[in-house]
Amino acid sequence: DTEVTQTPKHLVMGMTNKKSLKCEQHMGHRAMYWYKQKAKKPPELMFVYSYEKLSINESVPSRFSPECPNSSLLNLHLHALQPEDSALYLCASSQRWGAPVSTDTQYFGPGTRLTVL
């Protein structure tokens, strides 16, 4: 099973709302990722969690707050977003991250399409 699930599929929120995106995998992977993908663009890495610890924050604004409550779950808390934050938010997982010799493949979820009004 190489499935990564994400909820919700679609989310519309106002700039003053607080919402959360959820991601789950049961492959025993210890690395999880959040990416942002704008239309007709490649995914851009936002955060990397390795063994439930935040390892990479690609200078993402603080209105995005990741959380990894356990090895299977990854959340992205959203607060005071801007219309330009509208995008497809992808979660991915892999066995490990950052190993000196890594042969890990990242498996992607279907994404949450976020619209900020």
Next chain:
Amino acid sequence: AQSVSQHNHHVILSEAASLELGCNYSYGGTVNLFWYVQYPGQHLQLLLKYFSGDPLVKGIKGFEAEFIKSKFSFNLRKPSVQWSDTAEYFCAVNAPGNDMRFGAGTRLTVKP
């Protein structure tokens, strides 16, 4: 840090035509190479990957890619495309200890 270049922004082919999508990367060390496909309205799916060994890699749906180390290239090929291959194709590079970097993507349109 590594970077990835995909030469073709949009490729239009007729069914049964052969396909080759270019991908070049810039990184001097050992890399892992991937091709992902994103069908309209769907999520990224892994087509194939190269870690080591035989530089000619076969993936799903009749796709293959060849790693040419001297050219820093990992081009994707398919001998005969189908209408259902219409999608966005992303080349990605992951150097050990570094993050995955995606190319800008190539949009493939196959005319029936």
